[in-house]
Amino acid sequence: MTPQDITKLIVRVSVKDRAAFDLLYRQTNAKLFGVCLRVLNDRAEAEEALQEVFVKIWTKADRFAVSELSPISWLVAIARNHAIDRIRARRRPAADIDAAADVADPAPGPEAMAVAGGESEQIDRCLDELEQDRAAAVRGAYLMGESYADLAERHGVPLNTMRTWLRRSLMKLRECLER
Amino acid sequence: MSAVDENGPEHGGDDAVAAEYVLGVLPAEERAAAARRVETDPAFARLVERWEADLSPLASGYAEVEAPAAVKAALDRRLFSNAGAADVAPASSGLLSSLTFWRGLAIAALAALALVVALPLLNPPASLPEARLVASLAPQDSDVHYMVVYDARTHDVGLSHVTGERTDGRDFELWVIDGQQAPLSLGVIPAGASVHLAVDDALRRHIASGAVFAISLEPAGGSPTGQPTGPVVAAGDLKTI
Numbered sequence: 001m002t003p004q005d006i007t008k009l010i011v012r013v014s015v016k017d018r019a020a021f022d023l024l025y026r027q028t029n030a031k032l033f034g035v036c037l038r039v040l041n042d043r044a045e046a047e048e049a050l051q052e053v054f055v056k057i058w059t060k061a062d063r064f065a066v067s068e069l070s071p072i073s074w075l076v077a078i079a080r081n082h083a084i085d086r087i088r089a090r091r092r093p094a095a096d097i098d099a100a101a102d103v104a105d106p107a108p109g110p111e112a113m114a115v116a117g118g119e120s121e122q123i124d125r126c127l128d129e130l131e132q133d134r135a136a137a138v139r140g141a142y143l144m145g146e147s148y149a150d151l152a153e154r155h156g157v158p159l160n161t162m163r164t165w166l167r168r169s170l171m172k173l174r175e176c177l178e179r
Numbered sequence: 180m181s182a183v184d185e186n187g188p189e190h191g192g193d194d195a196v197a198a199e200y201v202l203g204v205l206p207a208e209e210r211a212a213a214a215r216r217v218e219t220d221p222a223f224a225r226l227v228e229r230w231e232a233d234l235s236p237l238a239s240g241y242a243e244v245e246a247p248a249a250v251k252a253a254l255d256r257r258l259f260s261n262a263g264a265a266d267v268a269p270a271s272s273g274l275l276s277s278l279t280f281w282r283g284l285a286i287a288a289l290a291a292l293a294l295v296v297a298l299p300l301l302n303p304p305a306s307l308p309e310a311r312l313v314a315s316l317a318p319q320d321s322d323v324h325y326m327v328v329y330d331a332r333t334h335d336v337g338l339s340h341v342t343g344e345r346t347d348g349r350d351f352e353l354w355v356i357d358g359q360q361a362p363l364s365l366g367v368i369p370a371g372a373s374v375h376l377a378v379d380d381a382l383r384r385h386i387a388s389g390a391v392f393a394i395s396l397e398p399a400g401g402s403p404t405g406q407p408t409g410p411v412v413a414a415g416d417l418k419t420i
Contacts, residue, residue, distance in 0.1 A: 012361065015393040015407060016414045018259070019359040025251060030243035033250075038241055050246055051254045058258055060320065062395070062411035068228060073235035080238075081214075084203040088210055123236050138202065142237045145203040170198040171191045177233050 001027050006071035007064075014061035021058060029054075031072065032079040039083035039145040049086055053079045084145040126176035134169040141166070197226035201234060314392045316413035318343065323351070323412040325368075327392055334383060336376040338368055343412065345370070345396070352397045354407060357385035362393065367401045388419045 006027065012020030032053055036046035056078055067074050127135040137151055146154070152162035191198070199205050200213040216223045310331035318324050323343030329336050336353070345351060353376060354362035363385055366376050378386065395402070396409035 008361075011406065012356070012359070014411050015354055015356045015362045015395075016391050016411075017356050017359060025254075029251070030245045031241065033246040034241040034244045035238070037244055047246065047250050050250055051257060054254050055258060062319065062407075062409075065408055065410060069232055069235065073232065073238065076235065076238045076241070077231050080203065085210070085214075088205075088207040123233060139237060139240070141202045141204050142234055143240045147206060148204045149206070151204065166202075166204065167191055167195045167199070170195055170202070173233075174191075174194060174198070 003071050006075075010057075010061050010064045010071055010074075013058060014064065016058075021054075024057070025054060028072070028075055032075060035076055035079040036083045038143055039080065040087060041144075045086065046083075049083050050079075053082050056082065080145065087145055088147065122177060123173075126173050129176055130169050130172060134165065137166060138169060138173070193223055194226050197223060198230045201227055201230040312386065312388060312417040312419055314415040314417045316392055316394055316415045318413055319411050321410070321412035323394060325394065325413055327353075327415075327417075329378075329386055329417065331383070331386070334378045336365060336378055338374050338376070340372050340374075348399055349409070350397050350399050350401060351394050351412070352401050352407070354393045354395065355382065355385050356391040356393060357387070358390075360385070362407055364402065364405065365392075367397070368394065386417065388417055390417050391415070392417060 006024070009020045009024040009027070013024055029050065033046060033050050036049040036053065037043065040046045040049060057075065060078075064071065064074055069077065127138060130138070133155070137155065140146055140154075141151060148159055148163050148166070151166065152159040155162060157165070196205075196213060200210065200217075203210075205213060213223075213227075217227050218224075312329040312331070314327045314329075316323075316325040316327060321343055324341035326339040326341060327336060328339075338353070351368040353365040353368050355365055356362045363382055365378060365382060368374060368376070391414060393407070393411050393414035395407040395411050397407070398409075402408050
């Protein structure tokens with residue numbers, strides 16, 4: 001399915017076309033479930049979250065028309081935001097942090113690299129300009145939805161230090177992305 | 180260090196908050212505050228969207244995992260369980276606490292309301308009952324609500340404005356969606372409490388029970404592309420009355 005096909009499906013969903021919704025679900029549930037699983041690190045909760053994500057897609061699809069994101073990025077943003085809202089809202093057992101850290105894998109697999117293609121080069125190039133541990137913190141936060149508290153714990157630094165550190169990295173990234 | 184200091188320009192200001200929000204690192208309260216700003220502050224929303232786009236290639240790091248079939252089944256129940264009014268039939272002691280029952284009742288009430296509100300639209304009153312369809316175009320993330328009656332004999336769509344105003348300089352456009360086909364425009368809805376749109380020959384066959392009417396917010400004069408370009412503000416299924 002091309003991005004254009006996904007765009008058409010989202011537009012049809014925005015006018016409550018259920019067949020389009022079913023097809024959109026078939027085409028994208030695996031990616032969005034992958035997002036929920038990685039962030040929530042709990043299968044039952046990820047299944048619940050995925051349902052809620054698609055309820056949002058059904059009710060808010062019209063908003064895609066005013067977004068400049070690619071269709072799949074728009075869908076992933078909904079799933080990531082929702083999954084992150086869920087972990088911020090729950091009291092997270094300490095074991096989960098360790099488990100999440102264990103599966104941390106800053107490097108995308110070869111298949112993912114191929115899919116991302118040229119578009120990923122700029123962000124990768126800019127992350128490469130950061131110190132290695134800071135680039136890893138940005139990637140880890142993005143993929144796993146880690147909070148400042150999680151990151152501070154994992155990197156063994158005070159929370160405020162972590163925040164200053166990551167903000168500087170983000171501003172460096174912004175500078176690089178604008179070059 | 181106060182929140183003000185942290186968010187000052189020397190630390191990146193709004194752009195840094197936007198980045199932190201997209202990355203997801205903010206604690207719950209700050210995250211909720213940023214989410215509210217996205218809704219109310221267009222400049223901040225643009226910063227968020229730019230970070231979302233810039234960081235989106237990182238999403239290639241998410242593995243694809245097909246969700247179990249039960250998830251889609253549960254999702255369909257959640258979204259569409261009010262589809263079968265027949266569910267109401269097997270009355271039981273639990274009837275009054277049944278969500279399906281109340282949804283069914285809500286639909287019945289809406290259909291009745293549609294009739295009452297739309298009665299002034301029904302002229303001449305002698306039109307064939309089976310040639311009439313109604314829809315309650317319920318608000319979708321908006322307060323826009325219209326009742327619609329389609330008279331197949333006179334090829335007339337009557338719209339009764341219930342609530343919701345156009346934002347300045349923009350128009351409401353009415354669409355019909357027939358099954359899996361792309362939305363077809365029925366035209367810009369004239370301002371007024373009770374208005375009519377004529378339906379041309381080509382569009383008539385797409386207007387039937389089960390089709391969906393939707394209203395989108397468009398530039399003045401209607402969508403420039405022939406497809407909805409703005410948000411859908413109201414939508415509903417056509418039902419025979």
